[in-house]
Amino acid sequence: MKSLKSAVLSNFDQPWMPVFVLLLFFGLFVSVVWWVMRKDSKTYYDKVEQLPLQDLEEIKQVEGEQND
Amino acid sequence: MNTNANLESFSYDDKIVRMFLWATLLWGAVAMLVGLIIASQLSFWQANFGLEWLTFGRLRPLHTNAAIFAFTGNGIFAGVYHSTQRLCKTRMFSEGLSKLHFWGWNMIIVAAAITLPLGFSQAKEYAELEWPLDIGITLIWVVFAINFFMTLKQRREKHIYVALWFYISTIITVAVLHIVNSIEIPVSLMQSYPVYAGVQDALVQWWYGHNAVAFFLTTPFLGLMYYYLPKMINRPIYSYRLSIIHFWTLIFLYIWAGPHHLLYTSLPDWAQTLGMVFSLMLWAPSWGGMINGLLTMRGAWDRVRQDPALKFSVLAITFYGMSTFEGPLLSIKSVSALAHYTDWIIAHVHGGTLGWNYGLLAAMMLYLFPKLWNTTLYSVKLANAQFYTATVGMVLYIVALWAAGITQGLMWWAIDDGGQLVYPDFVETVMRIMPLYHIRVVGGTLVLISFLMMLYNLIKTAQKGTIDDSKVYQAPAMDQNAEPNAKMHRKLEGMPFVFTVWALIAILVGSVIEIAPSILSNNYIVKDSRIKPYTPLELAGRDIYVKEGCYTCHSQQIRPMADEALRYGAPSEASESIYDRPFQWGSRRIGPDLARIGKKYPDVWHLRHMMDPRSVVPKSIMPVYTWLFTNKTEYKVLTKKLKVMKSLGVPYTDHEIQKAVAIAKAQAAEITRGLADAGIDMKMQDKQIIAMIAYLQRLGTDLMKEKQE
Numbered sequence: 001m002k003s004l005k006s007a008v009l010s011n012f013d014q015p016w017m018p019v020f021v022l023l024l025f026f027g028l029f030v031s032v033v034w035w036v037m038r039k040d041s042k043t044y045y046d047k048v049e050q051l052p053l054q055d056l057e058e059i060k061q062v063e064g065e066q067n068d
Numbered sequence: 069m070n071t072n073a074n075l076e077s078f079s080y081d082d083k084i085v086r087m088f089l090w091a092t093l094l095w096g097a098v099a100m101l102v103g104l105i106i107a108s109q110l111s112f113w114q115a116n117f118g119l120e121w122l123t124f125g126r127l128r129p130l131h132t133n134a135a136i137f138a139f140t141g142n143g144i145f146a147g148v149y150h151s152t153q154r155l156c157k158t159r160m161f162s163e164g165l166s167k168l169h170f171w172g173w174n175m176i177i178v179a180a181a182i183t184l185p186l187g188f189s190q191a192k193e194y195a196e197l198e199w200p201l202d203i204g205i206t207l208i209w210v211v212f213a214i215n216f217f218m219t220l221k222q223r224r225e226k227h228i229y230v231a232l233w234f235y236i237s238t239i240i241t242v243a244v245l246h247i248v249n250s251i252e253i254p255v256s257l258m259q260s261y262p263v264y265a266g267v268q269d270a271l272v273q274w275w276y277g278h279n280a281v282a283f284f285l286t287t288p289f290l291g292l293m294y295y296y297l298p299k300m301i302n303r304p305i306y307s308y309r310l311s312i313i314h315f316w317t318l319i320f321l322y323i324w325a326g327p328h329h330l331l332y333t334s335l336p337d338w339a340q341t342l343g344m345v346f347s348l349m350l351w352a353p354s355w356g357g358m359i360n361g362l363l364t365m366r367g368a369w370d371r372v373r374q375d376p377a378l379k380f381s382v383l384a385i386t387f388y389g390m391s392t393f394e395g396p397l398l399s400i401k402s403v404s405a406l407a408h409y410t411d412w413i414i415a416h417v418h419g420g421t422l423g424w425n426y427g428l429l430a431a432m433m434l435y436l437f438p439k440l441w442n443t444t445l446y447s448v449k450l451a452n453a454q455f456y457t458a459t460v461g462m463v464l465y466i467v468a469l470w471a472a473g474i475t476q477g478l479m480w481w482a483i484d485d486g487g488q489l490v491y492p493d494f495v496e497t498v499m500r501i502m503p504l505y506h507i508r509v510v511g512g513t514l515v516l517i518s519f520l521m522m523l524y525n526l527i528k529t530a531q532k533g534t535i536d537d538s539k540v541y542q543a544p545a546m547d548q549n550a551e552p553n554a555k556m557h558r559k560l561e562g563m564p565f566v567f568t569v570w571a572l573i574a575i576l577v578g579s580v581i582e583i584a585p586s587i588l589s590n591n592y593i594v595k596d597s598r599i600k601p602y603t604p605l606e607l608a609g610r611d612i613y614v615k616e617g618c619y620t621c622h623s624q625q626i627r628p629m630a631d632e633a634l635r636y637g638a639p640s641e642a643s644e645s646i647y648d649r650p651f652q653w654g655s656r657r658i659g660p661d662l663a664r665i666g667k668k669y670p671d672v673w674h675l676r677h678m679m680d681p682r683s684v685v686p687k688s689i690m691p692v693y694t695w696l697f698t699n700k701t702e703y704k705v706l707t708k709k710l711k712v713m714k715s716l717g718v719p720y721t722d723h724e725i726q727k728a729v730a731i732a733k734a735q736a737a738e739i740t741r742g743l744a745d746a747g748i749d750m751k752m753q754d755k756q757i758i759a760m761i762a763y764l765q766r767l768g769t770d771l772m773k774e775k776q777e
Binding site for chain 2: 025029032033036037041045048049050051052053055056057058059
């Protein structure tokens with residue numbers, strides 16, 4: 001176990017690792033931004049941003065009426 | 069007719085929302101009152117009335133826990149239970165779980181309000197509660213999580229609105245933080261030692277502590293903002309796209325920022341730098357949220373004049389922007405060098421908790437009470453008066469402490485041409501800021517008064533309104549096939565469980581990279597053979613130090629700076645705290661650092677200092693600790709304590725463990741004999757003061773020994 005552990009930890013000295021991770025995370029960020037900003041998503045976001053404003057109408061229960 | 073056939077009838081559970089709202093009001097008043105008491109104690113040291121249960125050290129944890137978990141906690145739950153039902157077009161999953169959540173959470177708070185003044189504390193900031201309560205918190209949090217996620221599952225609206233994402237990230241991250249930081253081994257019913265020690269404990273604690281701010285005081289509140297702000301002005305948020313981007317970046321970045329609480333300490337440099345850089349990056353998503361909030365107001369600013377709830381919304385978002393600008397600023401190492409350990413930090417957190425959290429909860433409550441009681445606000449005038457009283461109070465509080473922090477920080481720094489400290493007496497720097505402490509008390513009083521105004525206003529609102537829980541609503545069942553061709557995030561937005569896993573991954577990345585090396589690597593800290601475990605009596609003394617909350621005013625961590633070397637001695641090294649469970653580095657120097665206090669003064673100095681601090685430091689603001697002279701040291705439990713310590717890796721021998729009580733009593737007798745000249749009777753040897761002296765005289769002395777290798 002110990003040799004495995006030290007083998008893993010020795011990788012922390014690899015200079016390409018932080019660079020790779022930096023590029024990975026930055027790439028992830030750029031793709032999220034690109035994805036969110038796509039033109040065809042506008043209609044969808046226009047719809048969902050209304051969600052908190054859509055209060056349901058209260059239903060006045062009439063005696064004997066069934067709701068199912 | 070076809071569409072009508074799909075309609076399902078349901079009602080909302082608003083009773084649970086009202087219960088959480090009342091609890092919010094009650095605990096908010098308590099938290100602010102306790103805050104005012106401890107603020108007064110810094111102005112007038114007598115303000116604990118000589119009672120051990122009311123000292124600053126014991127009440128400060130009560131104040132922070134009450135403000136965070138009782139006041140904002142109940143406020144969050146009220147908002148979450150109200151908005152989640154509306155956004156999901158469904159009733160909460162289980163009324164039983166909702167009630168269990170409410171009563172369980174509030175019982176824990178009551179238990180905290182009893183145990184903390186009694187001194188049952190783990191001395192880790194915002195995580196002081198002892199292990200039985202830690203388990204209780206975990207169970208209740210699981211109840212909340214089940215109730216929330218099952219509600220999401222039975223929702224009648226496909227899309228999970230952004231507010232709910234923030235709630236999801238809150239629920240999973242708080243669970244991870246609380247469990248990891250609370251891993252501890254019980255010694256007795258109300259005492260435990262953490263599995264982490266020294267640097268590792270500090271790292272885990274501030275990863276937790278900072279993210280308590282992030283995932284208890286920020287993400288749920290952003291969720292509340294994203295729901296209630298559009299409701300109040302009846303228009304959608306400025307940019308839904310921005311909310312997606314700032315959500316993911318915020319939760320990903322926040323989790324890394326903890327080490328900014330440990331800049332210039334003996335935490336490895338790479339971890340400090342990581343914490344600082346990520347804190348700086350946080351500025352962007354934080355302001356993304358603030359800008360999204362403020363721009364939502366565009367075209368509706370005129371309504372701020374009439375609506376006190378909107379006034380508080382704008383105040384809250386503005387303070388959020390201010391605090392999240394100040395936070396990254398304070399995380400820059402050279403700024404931290406001045407600000408750390410000073411009142412600047414206290415000013416910063418109150419900008420957040422008062423401006424942002426109290427502000428947003430006030431807005432939410434002023435909006436919700438009339439809604440839930442089917443009436444109008446009792447008095448708009450009173451609410452406006454509350455707004456101005458609160459704002460003036462906050463500004464007084466924050467500006468006074470900014471000035472106090474910078475003044476004291478600069479005085480600590482000051483070195484004259486001869487290379488000597490300009491203010492060698494620590495108490496001199498305290499005296500200089502006393503007027504600002506008085507102003508703080510005035511500011512805090514105004515904030516408390518404003519809160520009581522709201523309390524009265526809302527009670528009156530509820531009294532004139534009526535409760536109607538018989539309202540029935542209809543919505544079509546969710547159609548799983550509504551969007552067969554939906555793309556990735558679109559689908560993700562409709563899949564709460566997958567979404568949760570991604571959010572969990574986002575917060576675990578930073579956590580693992582930062583914390584794992586401290587647990588896995590044998591080279592994380594440089595060991596020093598001179599550092600030895602505490603003797604049994606010193607350990608008993610250390611537990612008294614922990615119990616009294618000494619860390620709330622005294623640090624034990626000397627930073628590598630010229631003025632600190634002159635004032636306190638050589639910089640603290642990581643190896644020095646390897647046996648410290650919990651670590652006691654502290655975060656604020658209301659009094660001087662104690663890392664190298666050992667052997668600096670004779671035993672009798674400490675004896676007099678505890679009995680009456682002003683007999684040795686005339687201007688001291690420390691309370692008297694007379695009960696240390698009457699309360700007995702708990703010797704019997706020492707064997708158990710050493711056993712637990714040994715199980716955690718502290719190298720006590722079996723002989724030491726077996727003879728722990730005898731060894732402790734022998735050391736106590738020796739110390740007491742040395743105090744005979746001061747008129748101390750040998751009867752004093754089993755009193756707490758002797759154990760306390762033993763511990764204090766040990767601090768920092770190991771490195772005075774010759775290096776053996």
